[in-house]
Amino acid sequence: MTIEAVIFDIGNVLIEWQPERYYDRVLGEERRRQMFAEVDLHGMNDLVDQGHHFTDTIYDWAEKYPDWRDEIRAWHDSWIELATPEIPHSVRLLRALRNKGVPVFALTNFGVQNFDYACTVYPFLTEFDRAYVSGRMQMVKPHAPIYAAVEADCGLAPAALLFADDRVENIEAAQTRGWQVHHFTGPQGWAARLVAEGLLTEGEAA
Incomplete structure (x- = not known):
């Protein structure tokens, strides 16, 4: 047809769209791997894709993981660096x-x-x-x-x-x-x- x-x-x-690449650059690969193992970042992003508010979703997720709060917030604050x-x-x-x-x-x-x-x-x-x-x-x-x-x-x-x-x-x-x-x-x-x-x-x- x-x-x-x-x-x-x-x-x-x-x-x-390579979030891991961004975090490898700012955290180093070993620490990035630890973060992604402990925090379901792609699950968080899936909520955004489903229509949940971008800022609220990521900042709320960050509060669940205080050891990674700033790094999770970077998914929002530095987002364009993940999508480039x-x-x-x-x-x-x-x-x-x-x-x-x-x-x-x-x-x-x-x-x-x-x-x-x-x-x-x-x-x-x-x-x-x-x-x-x-x-x-x-x-x-x-x-x-x-x-x-x-x-x-x-x-x-x-x-x-x-x-x-x-x-x-x-x-x-x-x-x-x-x-x-x-x-x-x-x-x-x-x-x-x-x-x-x-x-x-x-x-x-x-």
């Missing part, structure tokens, strides 16, 4: 598709407040035709309701959607609904897929 819209995940597709840098080739692909008139959506596990903040740092996040942000929707990948909500909102057949995500469980969930999918492991492979689908020329995808 002809692809009628291309859907980008954001973390590790358009922007690198942008992936320039992926941004070019986003813009090339839009220049060709291909509708481009975002489907991302992202909190409300930190997504709004990210848009001020990365203006390309405001360029999607539709942005499906888990915190706003209060549902997350890879659970079926978020994919169903995308289908209902955009009105396109599942097979007309091409979705790129770095997490296998997220694309598998989409694939079971009939979406066309791409496991993102780098922008070169994603560019090649867009060319293979006839959405971009090699020059446009460079």
Whole structure:
């Protein structure tokens, strides 16, 4: 079926999301490993992605672990340093598709407040035709309701959607609904897929 819209995940597709790298830099790898073993930081972040308030969630979490209070608060206070840098080739692909008139959506596990903040740092996040942000929707990948909500909102057949995500469980969930999918492991492979689908020329995808 002809692809009628291309859907980008954001973390590790358009922007690198590597919290461990940030903490390795500021704490050292050994202390970072200790912190991540004692504190469920990704569980905390999952609450933000589900729509819980960014500041309140992280600061409340920090109070549960007084030995790590400042380090946990850094997840909020230095958040943009965890979500950096942008992936320039992926941004070019986003813009090339839009220049060709291909509708481009975002489907991302992202909190409300930190997504709004990210848009001020990365203006390309405001360029999607539709942005499906888990915190706003209060549902997350890879659970079926978020994919169903995308289908209902955009009105396109599942097979007309091409979705790129770095997490296998997220694309598998989409694939079971009939979406066309791409496991993102780098922008070169994603560019090649867009060319293979006839959405971009090699020059446009460079």
